[in-house]
Ligand code: AMP
């Protein structure tokens with residue numbers, strides 16, 4: 001394990017960052033003040049605005065939040081119809097009906113589901129009717145097939161009924177003019193059913209943010225090209241695009257940008273056209289070629305800070321361009337990048353989607369092994385969450401501290417969160433766990 005792989009501080013904190021971190025409540029580590037995770041997250045979320053609602057075809061609205069009021073302009077159901085396969089009758093004609101003394105009625109016709117016009121039905125008569133078919137004028141109840149001899153020309157009915165039995169009333173689900181769904185409603189299959197039932201094939205929704213993901217680093221090569229000595233495959237842009245999609249965004253992976261000032265600014269400039277958010281990885285540490293930090297801190301709208309977390313200490317965040325598009329500049333180590341995404345970028349995407357709950361659900365689990373954590377830093381360890389036979393969750397660690405360990409990250413299904421003031425977790429203690437595998441698109 002090297003210093004570089006755990007984002008250890010190697011530089012004195014700039015004065016500007018010191019001032020923003022407030023000194024007093026920023027933790028001291030390695031000779032400088034660190035900004036608490038909560039403070040950095042609050043800053044991020046305060047900067048995130050909203051995206052104008054757009055019309056979407058019904059199925060594309062799945063997983064999004066409604067941005068309009070949906071009024072039913074017709075009642076639901078639209079007409080009185082049968083709840084059963086049976087016979088449409090007048091309840092008054094069957095007062096005396098019983099199994100011993102059935103009432104026999106002439107069957108004067110059939111009403112099927114989809115009948116567009118139904119003739120009226122006189123007293124002392126009945127009609128065979130199917131589920132969902134309109135109740136003929138004159139009938140006021142339906143006798144299920146099971147309570148008859150299923151006759152075709154004449155039917156013997158074995159029981160009495162009451163007005164309205166087995167009839168689905170027009171408007172009993174939703175009256176004409178009633179609100180079917182309101183702004184902010186989450187659109188899942190049930191809501192899509194209601195929108196379709198009320199005749200809406202397009203709806204106004206909070207759109208999926210368009211998140212542009214850029215990898216920086218002169219050592220990176222496109223996936224599929226065999227890396228030469230000193231080169232590595234760009235895994236971050238795939239990982240972060242997948243994470244952004246999992247958070248509900250539409251992700252656009254942009255090719256690799258080498259550690260070159262001018263090229264980085266060029267790419268950012270052209271991507272601003274389509275992006276609601278930009279995420280870069282790499283180039284935010286203290287090295288001589290950490291171009292993202294170098295180039296963007298000069299603009300004055302992106303701030304580079306050291307956050308009291310492990311991994312993921314160096315973080316850049318701010319806005320770019322006329323539309324003040326939010327940009328996250330995450331560290332390059334894959335584990336640091338993913339943890340930083342989870343902690344800062346995911347909540348930001350959820351906020352752009354309009355979600356009220358922007359944080360991942362956490363659960364409590366029993367630690368199966370001892371964990372040490374630096375004082376004053378929130379530590380995120382890769383873990384494997386299990387469900388015990390008694391229903392409780394337990395968690396073990398996978399991989400070491402190294403933030404470059406991609407294979408061990410792939411073996412994890414959660415992050416174990418060790419709070420700032422906890423320096424040791426003993427086996428059997430309860431810890432907070434963020435499950436990562438819940439695809440929530
Ligand atoms: P940096 O933050 O640029 O100093 O990078 C830190 C470490 O992360 C270095 O070992 C990089 O090679 C590695 N790294 C940076 N970008 C990526 C990427 N897109 N995919 C995989 N590893 C990366």
Ligand code: MG
Pocket residue numbers: 216217218259282283289290332
């Ligand atoms: Mg780099």
